[in-house]
Amino acid sequence: MILAGVLATTTYSFTRSSLMQQREKAEINLAFANARRVQNDLLADRTAIEIALNQVGDSHRLLYMDGKWTGTSQMFTESAIPPILKDQVVSQRKAAIMTTSVRNGQALIVGIRLERINATYFELDNLREVREALRSVQIALFFSAFIxxxxxxxxxxxxxxxxxxxxxxxxxAARAIADGSLDTRLEPTDDPDLQVLTAAFNDMVSAMQQRVERDARFTSDVSHELRSPLMTLAASVQVMESRRDELSERSQAALDLLVGDVSRFQGLVEDLLEISRFDAGAVRLVKEPLVAHEFVRQAISVSSMPKTEVRVTADVESVVIRGDKRRLARVLANLIDNARIHSGGRPTVHVQFAEEDEPIGNIWIIVEDNGEGLIDGEAEKIFERFSRGAAAGKRSGQEGAGLGLALALEHITLHGGRIWAENRQDGIVGARFIVEIGIEVPA
Structure with missing residues (x-):
């Protein structure tokens, strides 16, 4: 942009200077020719000044002879001649040329001494053609610079x-990889400067993908290997439970701890297997239409707290969602388990349309508890794997392994929905978990 402006300005200045030089040269030649003709005419008849001036073309002329000024135009009088030019020609008897300002802009005045008739001849060129040419050049340069x-x-x-x-x-590609698409690669390029970068990036992603897949296989293999001994252990515990009355009080307490740990261990193994399937991309949804509030009530009825209160707003009683019934029920069961562990009382479930500032066409399934609520920064970390929040470090036989909410996030994300946690908004201390999922619009 700056270069174009500089070039346009330089071109205009050069063109103007060239045109002025050419015009000055032409005007000097014309003025001398006209002056000689006037001088010759006045040598024949000294009194015919106006006739002599009017016979030499259409330029503006002025003659000073015998102390009198005679001109061919009212715009070119003695006052229009710069004093410096007048002094050079009249007093110093030298031919001169000068550019001056007139009513219509700049003009060129040539002064010539006519010695044979003792007079001074002035001729004015208003440079109209030069101004028009320069204006055309300006317009052309402006559009050229603009283009x-x-x-x-x-x-x-x-x-x-x-x-x-x-x-x-x-x-x-990095964003896609961060979102879990580990098969993302950069396209090969012919640019030799980028080939090394592209190859290094793709090699890095391939190595990372192999590491993740290897870890996922390890988790899956370990979980599968643990299932059989766990089933044997669980069966043995059931046998011991059936003969509980034969045990001492101390042995019964130890048995209770063992039952809780085995149950927790079984849940952990099942969760790890489910997580490994997500990591391997092997999870497939079996979607079906579900009446939202009926599905929620049914899922709650088979959860760890089947008597949990479910509140449904009137406008969603006929709303239908489309999803995998088993996986969505697992999400609600995990949220109820989380509320049971962290709440001081029974949780409450709400089914309603999303609030006004949320996307239209979604419903919210909200699980609220009246526990201690979330501390600063916990809402962002609570869905991470093996995150147990305030339950970390405690051993009660009821706490989870920290995979329930992580699995809930995976299930809801697979449905194209959202899930997040926040403190309650009704002034009561506690947390609430919100599942947002789209409704099925009738065809």
Whole structure:
């Protein structure tokens, strides 16, 4: 842009200077020719000044002879001649040329001494053709500069986008990988400067994918290997439970701890198997239409707290959602278990439309408890794997392994919904977990 402006200004200045030089040279030649003709006419008849001046063309002329000024135009009088020019020609008897300002702009005045008739001849050129030519040049340069700037801007934008496109592609690929798409790769390029970067990036992602898959296989293999001995252990515990009355009080207390730990261990193994299936991308949804409030009531009835109160707003009683019944029920069961562990009393479940500032066409399933609530920063970490919040470090036989909420997040994300946690908004101390899922619109 700056270069185009500089070039346009330089071109205009050069053109103006060239035109003025040419015009000055032409005007000097014309003025001397006209002056000689006037002088010759006045040598024949000294009194015919006006006739002599009017016979030498259409320029503005002025003659000073015998102490009198005679001109051909009212705009070109003695007052229009700069004093410096008048002094050089009249007093110093030298031919001179000068550019001066007149009513219509700048003009060129040539002064010539006519010695043979003892007079001074002045001729004015208003430079109209020069001004028109310069105006045309200005317009042409303006549009040329504008077009140059636009073309330069377009080429610069194209070049910059082409230059940063590999970085944008890398950033997009990095975001996709961060979102879990580990099969994302950068496209091969012919640019030798980018080939090394592309190859290194793809190799890094491949290595990371292999590591994740290896870890997932390890988790899955370990979980499968643990299932059989766990089943044997659980069966043995059931036998011991059946003969509980034969045990001492101390042995019964130990048995209770063993029953709780075995149950928790079985849940952990099942959760690990489920997590490994998510990591391997092997989870497939079996969707079916579900009447929202009926499904929620049914899922709660088979949870660890079947008498949990369910509150349904009137406007969602006929709302239908489409989802995997087993997985959504697992989400609600996990949320109820979480509320049971952390709440000081029974949780409450609400089914309602999403609030006004949320996307239209979604419903909320809210599980509220009246426990201690969430501390600062806990809402962001609570859905991480093996995150147990305030239950970490405690041993009561009822706390989970920290995978329930992580699995709930995976299930809801797979349904295209959202789940988050926050403190209650009704002034009561406690937390609430909100599941947002889209409703099925009738065809």
């Amino acid at each position: 140059t700037i636009m073309v330069g801007f377009g080429l610069g934008l194209f070049a910059s986008r082409r230059a940063v496109r590999p970085l944008a592609n890398a950033a997009q």
